[in-house]
Amino acid sequence: MSDSSAAHDSHKHSEFVKALTLTDATMLVVGSMIGSGIFIVSADISRTLGSPGWLLIAWVLTGVITVLGALAFGELAAMYPRAGGMYVFLRESMGPLMGFLYGWTLFIVIQTGTIAAVAVAFGKFLGVLFPAVTADRWLMAVDIRTGGTTLEFGLSWQRVVALISIWVLTWVNLRGVKEGKWVQTTLTFVKTATLIALILLGLTIGRSAEAIAANFGNGNLFAGTPDIGALFVVTFGSALVGSLFSSDSWHAPTFAAAEVQDPARNLPRALLNGTLLVTVLYALANVSYLVVLPLHGTADGATILERGISFATQDRVGTAVMESIFGPSGALIMAGAIVISTLGCNNGLILSGARVYYAMARDGSFFARAGVLSEHGVPAYSLVMQSVWTSLLCLTGTYNQLLDYVIFAALVFYALTTVGLFVLRVKRPDEPRPYRAVGYPVLPALYVLAATGVAVTLLVAAKTRVQSLTGLLIVLLGIPVYLWWHRGARAPRVG
DSSP states (O other): OOHHHHHHHHHHTTSOOOOBOHHHHHHHHHHHHOSSGGGTTHHHHHHHHOSHHHHHHHHHHHHHHHHHHHHHHHHHHHHOOSBTTHHHHHHHHHOHHHHHHHHHHIIIIIHHHHHHHHHHHHHHHHHHHSTTSOTTOEEEEEEEEETTEEEEEEEEHHHHHHHHHHHHHHHHHHTOHHHHHHHHHHHHHHHHHHHHHHHHHHHTTTOOHHHHHHHHSTTGGGTTOOOOSHHHHHHHHHHHHHHHHHTOOTTHHHHBGGGBSSHHHHHHHHHHHHHHHHHHHHHHHHHHHHHHSOSOOOTTOSSHHHHTTTTOGGGOHHHHHHHHHHTHHHHHHHHHHHHHHHHHHHHHHHHHHHHHHHHHHHTTSSOGGGGOOOTTSSOHHHHHHHHHHHHHHHTTOOHHHHHHHHHHHHHHHHHHHHHHHHHHHHHOTTSOOSSOOTTTTHHHHHHHHHHHHHHHHHHHSTTTHHHHHHHHHHHHHHHHHHHHHTTTSOOOOOO
16 A cells, blocks of 8 residues: 555544434434333333323423433534534533543443443343243352342343343444444334334224223223322332433434534434434323233233233333234234344444543543544444443343433433533533524523432432432542543643
8 A cells, every 4th residue: 555545544544434314313313212111111110100191291201301401402412513422512511520420420331331221121022032041041140239239240141142232233333333324224213113013003903992991991090199299209200210211312413423414403403303203102102002901910910911011021011012912923023123122222322322432532531542443433442342341231230220320320411411501601602503402591491400300309219219329429439530540641632
């Protein structure tokens, strides 16, 4: 290769490839949001809240909170269309330390914990297709008890396939962003169509007169609701963990903003379009569940109807709905669809998360090699580090345990990032804003209040207190890590 050719090749791989269109960015939003949660967590929410009406309210409120966040983040994404997303927004609005705390927490628990949780769910549903893939067959295991919670640390066949899924998707994204986006867009179209089909089947041929009467007839919509009061507010807030987790990662395209075509225009549109679509689909999916299965059931029920939504086998509500309609073959079809859904979700998370560690490394706040692009124009070292840590997290807990650790820390930073929107309006009033947040300052303020309120209830609620305090501790541990990382050095480069 000539010197000029080598120089051209080096330059080509010193920058990200702008390969993501508006459709790709929207599919990254949708694909990162729709994983396995919508097919699972309604069971836990129904057991906590006790009525069909509050189950629906929980999902609708989650959707409203998510869309408000997307409207606020659109302005920040248009202002700073760089690799790193929320890390960059927090760094610019609140300084390098706050940006680092987010990036640190993202790596330790938020992004990697989400990937691990979804990978474990992938293993759970693959076990429907292949019974040998079960959480009960352990190759090695150690129970760790802490604060009344038991962590099952070890390796089961279910976790083995979870690990393999992470490694394969990481390999795909190491090949380049074009390969990653092709997998993302394809899988997202498939799983969105599957969710729509589930909704339509439930609302039409799957309708059960018994379930409709039990859930909607004779004032049953709110039957079983605990007494409304302060305690119920805390209970309701803790119940939102599942639905918020199922709607999380909606900001994924902002991490890969440097690879989005015309980002000032396409990022705000992708955030809004994607979150609106998923919000509508999630609400309709739960309506579909409620017209097929009664909410209330018993854990030892002999039939699907007797177990209901509350006690669907291993909380697999989506599978129970399909089994109710088509029999055993329906359960297999649904399990296959959810396997595809979890793969699409994790592909988006793996693609986007590595861009944050790249941005941190470019600022001198992470390992230097993480800030170098490979010959394929991707942050390969970041992708590999992310997969290694995520693999370890896969060994530490079940789906529900992992998501409890994730959502508190995520909510804290969502609220802080939106506060940063107000800070930047004051600090940099003349900076170009290709898009301005709709409803400012009222709607962004409502989002801050909602996210903060749910985070506080998670700290108060007995069910989630230990995990939330652990999440808070992880965030705070980032302060000495930051000081150690920059000991004797100048402030990290920004910009």
